[in-house]
Amino acid sequence: MFDNQISPKESEESRSEHYSSDIHTNGKDENIHLQADGQLHRHVQLSWEDVNYYASVDGKRMHILKGVSGHANPGEFLAIMGASGSGKTSLLNILANRARSGNKAEMTGTIFANGKDAKEFNISxxxxxxxxxxxxxxxxxxxxxxxxxxxxxxxxxDKERHAKVEEILNDLNIARIAENLIGNAMIKGISGGEKKRVCIGIELMSDPCIIMLDEPTSGLDSYNAGVVVDLLLKQAAKGRTIISTIHQPSSNVFKKFDKLFLLAEGNVVYHGPCDKSRKYFAELGYKCPKQVNPADYYMRMLHITNRHEITEEEQGKLDC
Structure with a gap:
């Protein structure tokens, strides 16, 4: 339904604002390379080209991802957004080599790590x-x-491990609750945002080059969601590549992201700097009002737009 664009209104001028998803022509860091021993360099650029994903849903073969391409750079936070069923979690699982495979699922396309086929490495x-x-x-x-x-x-x-633990507790601002129980519905414990930071800390133990997260802010209030995103941005500042699916971010959280990868029905609608997305869609005829959260606006826009001209009634829904 969508074809890497949302409307036939797109002009040559506005198309130039669309951040290319081809890593070979857009922002590739020539300082990112393989080490002499064939292992990946500390900074990893992850990219994907023409990725298709098919899965069986209730016995019916579904085309979940439709030839999507893109990339995530070290030192940046890439937010993958889209409505439920858009394929964002499927894409994340494919990048992490966690997608289902076999008779009921099939993936085509290529994943690259620093320009080399990721099949040559154990991305885990x-x-x-x-x-x-x-x-x-x-x-x-x-x-x-x-x-x-x-x-x-x-x-x-053990001394080095203890030092690593204390470093991560301090980095994630959870040192003050380090001796509190995790807790659950029956045991009083730490908050949901603090639990999420513990989960991130567990993964930091392996000192990863890439951190992938599936909706890390879901279930958190706006403040705690912002805290989690800020901590992930600190990890990006250390040279790590951060890739995360995001569901309904607040406007304050949305503006923190470096790059936005917007999906609709398995197609790429936008891939580029988050702070340029307003201008891009405005030039296509979909101007987000200043008082409206861009993330909410884009979700409404994608639900309403179906490759046809928007009626006045529908435009009113977008502007509200």
Whole structure:
């Protein structure tokens, strides 16, 4: 339905604002390369070209992702957005090599790490994946959780592991609740935002080059969502590549993202700097009012727009 654009209104001038999803022509960092031993360089640019994904849903073969291409740079936060069913989690799982495969699912296309086919590497060695659900033992403390994973993942002495745990507790601003129980519905414990930070801390134990997250702000209030995003931006500032699906971010959270990858019905609608998305859509005839959250506006726009001219009634829904 969508074809890498949302409307036939697009002009040559406005098309030039669309950030190309071809890594070979747009912003490729020539300083990112493979090390001499064939391992990935510390900074990893992850890219994907012509990715299609098919899955069986209730016995029916569905085309979930339709030839999508894009890339995520080290030192940046790429937010993947789209309505439910747009394919954003499927794309994230494919990039993390976690997508279903076999008779009921099929993926075509190519994933690149620093310009090299990712099949040549075990991407799990370089990437961390934070699931949407917080799977933590309620009777442990944040320090217990991190120490357990430090013993599993971190080489070195116990002293070095303890130092790593304390470093992550401080980086994620959870040192003050490090001795509180995680808790659950039956056991009083830490907040949802703090649990999410513990989950991120667990993945940081492996010192990943790439951090992928599935809707890390879901279920959090606006303040705690902003705290989580700020902490991820700190990790990006260290040279890590941050890729995250995001559901209904507030306007304050939305403007923090470096890049936006917007999906609709399995197609790329926009891929580029988050702060240029308003201008891009305005030049297509979809001007987001100043008082409206761009993320909310884009979701309404994509629900209403179906490759046809928008009626006055529909425009009113967009402007409200």
């Amino acid at each position: 060695k370089y990437a961390a994946y934070v699931t949407q659900d917080d799977v933590l033992l309620p009777v442990l403390t944040p320090r217990d959780c991190l120490m357990f994973y430090a013993k599993l993942r971190c080489p070195g002495t």
